[in-house]
Amino acid sequence: MSNPIGVALLGCGTVGSEVLRLLTEQSTELAARVGAAVRLVGVAVRRPWRHPEVPAELLTTDAAELVGRDGVDVVIEVIGGIEPARPLLLAALRAGRGVVTANKALLAECGPELYAAADAAGADLYFEAAVAGAIPLLRPLRESLAGDRITRVTGIVNGTTNFILSAMDSSGAGYAETLEEAGRLGYAEADPTADVEGYDAASKAAILASLAFHTRVTSADVHREGIAEVSAADILAARKLGRTVKLLAICERVLDSAGTEWVSARVYPAMIPRSHPLATVGGAYNAVFVEADAAGALMFYGQGAGGAPTASAVLGDLVAVARNRVAGGYGPRESAYADLPVRPMGDTPTSYHISLEVLDRPGVLARVAQVFADHEVSIMAVRQTGRTPEHALSGNAGSGNAESGGVGSDNAGSGGAGATLVIVTHSAPDAALRSTVDKLAGLDVVRDVVSVMRVEGEVT
DSSP: OOOEEEEEOOOOEEEEEEEEHHHTTHHHHHHHTEEEEEEEEEEOOOOOGTTTTGGGGHHHHHHHHHHTTOOOOOEEOOOOSSHHHHHHHHHHHHHHHHHEEHHHHHHHHHHHHHHHHHHTTTTOEEOOGSSSSTTTTTIIIIIIIITSEEEEEEEEEOOOHHHHHHHHHOOOOOOOHHHHHHEEEEEESSSHHHHTTSHHHHHHHHHHHHHHHHHHOOOOGGGEETTTTTHHHHHHHHTTTTTEEEEEEEEEEEETTTEEEEEEEEEEEEETTSSSSGGGOTTTEEEEEETTTTTTEEEEEEEOOOOHHHHHHHHHHHHHHHOOOOHTTOOOOOOOSSSSOOOOOOEEEEEEEEEEEOEEEESSSHHHHHHHHTTTEEEEEEEESSOOOOOEEOOOOGGGGOOOOOGGSSSSSSOHHHHHEEEEEEEEHHHHHHHHHHHHTTTTTTTEEEEEEEEEEEEE
């Protein structure tokens, strides 16, 4: 066997402690898989007294010294955040050491700088654990599908938000009480902002888009919306349409009217058909749906968070990097040759589900439909509930022909009675849809815009 592979571990929290356990318990098997012994050189932590499970001689509070120590071949980083992880990993890469990281925020913000350092030194940079925990996803995108053309990646990549939305769907409870329950059960952090506001998913979307489309995409390029505004009424409305609500990370190639190809990366809650493979993903699980020209539709599913699942992905990367060291080579480099522009959210085609409280009197539907026509947004379906019987309508607002009984005709009741209009649009630029909603909110016949949610799936 070759000389031992020295490993420095930065961080020993939930994930780091599991990495340490697996390194210890599986040392013999790891050596057999790598072709060399894997030896832990040191563990950098802030508070050594909190880690009695780590041999005292391995503990250090000086992470920079550990990274530069003789005998270190691979640095595993599970600290998280931008600082101090960024300078530590740059130092490791510039010294020719392989790096394994689970740090999605760092990769989404500083990925190009890390890739450049790795390329210049001929060092490995692996990060399977940064997206979707234990699910083998990034390596298939980067390697297995390297010969194919990926067109779209749609994923549930945050377990906290998926647990909350799944629980709201099954119980009918509201967002606030479900978030509180998620905290009690350990699915939500004490400060859940990064999860529920979509920051975590946006970082992962940036990484997915970069790999899938050979283009540098940062977290700042990703349109982001969270789930705090999702109500029990939204969940019920989705159910009536045969849909459910999920926080989706969507990355796709988009052609504009001139034939120019763009990358779109976005995160938001959306209604999807219950027949869609992602609709059945419940609890804190993750799943990613990949569409490619030759391979067709692929789905990756499993535990997307947690110490042991994430550590599994880290150890997989460690084996790959260590094998490369033994063989005297290195793995895949950054692929950003396509250099596609990132399309602004306002220009990206989407579809909306809009719920309006309107006056129940003649001509209301015509006035509402005219707003859609003015913004060149086509209506796919309308449903009315209120004092008049429920109706199902369909038509094209662009041609002004969406009408039926109730608020859309002279047969409706008059006076101050109210009704609810639920409108589902065909695909249109998001800016046009937003402008339509803003205009609707100002109509004197519209009492309230109750909810607005995007629709993903078969709507076109």
